Amino acid sequence: MPTSPSQPTAQPAAAASVPASAVGRRDSRRSTQRWLPWGKVVVFLLALTPLLRLVVYGLTDRLGANPVEFITRSTGTWTLVMLCVTLAITPVRRLTGMPWLPRLRRMLGLFAFFYGALHFATYFWLDQWFDWADILRDVSGKRPFITVGFAAFVLMxxxxLTSPHAMVRRLGGRRWQRLHRAIYAIAVLAILHYWWMKAGKNDLAQPAIYAIVVTGLLGARVIWAIGGLKRRPPSLAQTQAPGSSRSPANSDSTVSRSRTR
Structure with missing residues (x-):
């Protein structure tokens, strides 16, 4: 059957209608999906290295003259490091344009909680030997650095508990996002905990470094938030009907968007 003259040009016209940028983004997503699982394995092993180091040091009797203090100091430091790395995900993504970075945030946040749990387990068990009366005195204000540290852990x-994807869907994107903004308070309390603990020994060099890092990471968010408010059109809410599906009051945040803290 003879082919009409318009048929040979139909497919090229359809292909030409797809922007080159969209094709590039699709190829980039496919590439990311291929290597991201292996990247997560690498990040997992790197985040687990501090624990493996403690185990090796314990088995080879290299924890020093005061093993409990060594373990407490190490787990506390890595809790703060993981908190800083988790907070750094959003600024680094915005500065570098790497859209896959937020996919590592959940794992890093859970490692921050993991090392925080080890830190306080060391205090409860190896340091206090479950002397609940003494622990209660410390937490209630006898030693303020323990009070704020315990408050940070409770917030974690x-x-x-709400880190699984099922909890994001159950709570809803916006409520989940508001809850997880508590990481900002956790970071501040962790800095206070470290600062007051070191202040008794007049050794504030390392706490000052972490305080500068956390201040920079939180300050960047404040600057971006202020810039976003200035750029937002004042009549945005008025241009959309209250019952419209595109109204900000009626729109639900997606899971991926709710993770951007």
């Missing part, structure tokens, strides 16, 4: 518990 609901974040860890």
């Amino acid at each position: 518990v609901p974040l860890a």
Whole structure:
């Protein structure tokens, strides 16, 4: 059967209608999906290295003259490091344009909770030997650095419990996002905990470094938030009907968007 003259040009016209940028983004997503699982394995092993180091040091009797202090100091430091790395995900993504970075945030946040749990387990068990009366005195204000540290850990518990994807769907994107903004308070309390603990020994060099890092990471968010408010059109809410599906009051945040803290 003879082919009409318009048929040979139909497919090229359809292909030409797809923007080159869209094709590039699709290829980039496919490439990311291929290597991201292996990247997560690498990040997992790197985040687990501090624990493996403690195990090796314990088995080879290299924890020093005061093993409990060594373990407490190491787990506390890595809790703070993981918190800083988790907070750094959003600024680094915005500065570098790497869209896959937020996919590592959940794992890093859980590792921050994991090392925080080890830190306080060391205090409860190896340091205090479950002397609940003494622990209660410390937490209630006898030693303020323990009070704020305990408060930071308590705030980390609901974040860890609501980290699964099912909890994001159950809570809803916006409520989940509001809850997980508690990481900002956790970071501040962790800095206070470290600062007051070191202040008794007049050794504030390392706490000052972490305080500068956390201040920079939180300050960047404040600057971006202020810039976003200035750029937002004042009549945005008025241009959309209250019952419209595109109204900000009626739109639901997606899971991926709710993770951007």
